[in-house]
Each structure stands twice: as structure tokens, then as C-alpha cells.
Amino acid sequence: MGRMFRSLDDAEFNRFFTEFRFTAYRLESLQRYDVSYEKAEFDLFLSGQQRGEFPGIAQWIDGTVRPARDSGKLLHRVHVVEEPLSDYVRFECAWAYAHTVPAGEDVRLIPVPSGEWPEGLPRYDYWLFDSSSLITMHYKEDGSFEAAEIVDDPQSIVQANFWRDMAVSQSIPFTAFEEKYDGIF
Template sequence: MFDGFRYTVFRLETLQHYAAEYEGEAFQRFVASERDGAPPPLSDTDWGAKVRAATARGRRFNRVHVVTEPLSDYVRFECSWGYRRNSAAGEDIRILPVKQGDWPEGIPALDYWLFDSHKLLLMNYADDGSLISTELVDDPDTIVRANVWRDRAMHLSIPFIDYAAQFDDYMRPR
């Protein structure tokens, strides 16, 4: 689906920890380098290369992550080692910060991808943050709701770069 979209891809993220196997080693390096004071890596990733190529052709990637403050170690890792690189590659990443126990009105606590505003891919996660399944939804009412949620999340969120300015390289408050 990432190769076939024509105009826009939107991602809503709502978890404070994702248990992706491919990130395990990088997360451990993040924790270790934070102790050592090493800077975050600046090299591009496969995702960054995909974003860079698509945005060069005029396509847009948008993402909103609802983050609970104080930030979990995983969200700090995702911001420090992922979002900084991905936003430099051209992805418009936005943060919707909430206090522990709060949730933004009109935003569901679910993750999804929305392609060209009409193809919806729900992401189903276990309590530990591991991906259980994905579900391609073709119900028009659900797709319209996903567009409304996207618009609301974009409206309530702030650009990642602005949000990150209040933190150090490891997303610790200044």
C-alpha cells in the first residue's frame, strides 16, 4: 500500500510502547547511549529513504502520535532516534501531548493508516504493544470517521520539531 498511494498517507499512533522485534536492539542501544551521552544516529533508514523518494515525487506522509506525559522510555526513543530522522526525510510528524490519565476528545485510542483518504488499514495491538493483526476496512462510514479523526488529530497536535524543542537529544525535559 505504501508503494501504490497517489497523494497522502496518514498514521495515527496512540500507544506509548510498540513491541516491534526489529526495534529491540536499537532500543537497547538508545538506553545505553543515553547513559554514555552518545548522540542519536543520523543515518537514514529504509523508511526514511521511502519517505524521501515519495515526497520528492510530491506525495505526503503525515503522522500524529498521541503521547502521554511524562514520556515513556519508548516514546523518548521513538522521538530521538526515529522522528528526528523521519521528519528530516520529509514526513510531517506531529505530537498531541496529554497528561497521564487524560485523552483528547474526539480521538479514538486506536492505531491506523489512511491512504489517499479512502483506504483504511487498522492496526490491532496486544497490551504489550506487539502487533496482532492488520485489518483492511472498506466500510464507507468507518473510513469517513477515520478522516474526521485524522483532521481532528492534525488540528489538536503540534509539529514534532516544535514539541521536541523543549527537550534535549534524548527527549528529557530541558
């Protein structure tokens, strides 16, 4: 078992996002993330407010996405999303991805029918930095963050690289996904 981070604000955890040299990749598997910094904006979205940007996303863009892009680094993610889309995924598309993609994050999605899952991909989240540093993300059943864990087992790191390549090859760019759902975000 590697080092555990109990907070997304942990300085050591966040150093991975500033110190990676080439690539940072995220696999997202949940249909709902319950994080406190999104609550107010998620409630606005649910009440029918127009597409907006919120401080957490602005901070992600200004502190991580643009600096990575400007340094020639690749910051990308694949989110496996079940159809019909959950309210949270619609929110994430409209109020997060719609802003991070133009800023330079490569966001891709794998849409699947509800209850199905892409064969061979795990049902948990992880970050993979420079194809060599693996951090698994642990969430409670309700989508709230529990912990992040550095995994230093070489076989697990190789497996995460394989899953990344598999997920990217099965995914579609956010812009193509957004066109398919025009008007429902």
C-alpha cells in the same frame, strides 16, 4: 471484516505505501511499540548511547519517505503522547522522528497528561491512504504487533478522515515538540 495482515512484511500490506497517490496518514496511540527490528537500538538508547539511526528507519526513509516526498506526496502522522514521556516515546523521537522529519515525513504530536486522552480521538492506530483506504492496526497490550486489517466500510472511512483532521488540528509539529524537550531525548 476485511483482509488481515499478520506481518508488517506482507507484500500486499506494503504495496499501500508505494501505491498511494496523494496522502498517507497514520494515527499512533501507543506509548510503547514492541517490534523486533527496534530491539537492539532501543536497548542502546536505554543504555545512554547517543542519538542514532537504525536500519529499520533508514529503510523507511529510503524506501517510503523520500520517494513519497520526491513525488509530491504527503506522508504524515500524529502521535498522541502521554507526559511524562515513556522511554519508548523518547526513543522514537530521538532515533526515528528526528531522522524522518528532515527526510520529508510530517510528524506531529499531541501531548496529554498521563491517563488523559484527546476527546473524540480513538485509542487505536490506523493508516489512511488517499482518504479512501483504511487499515486499522491491532497490537497486544505489550505493544507487539498482532495484525493489520483493511476496513472497507464507508462510514468507518469517513470517521477516520474526521479523526485525522481533528488530530492534525490539535497537534504540534515534531520540531516544536523537540524544542520543548531539548536534551531529554
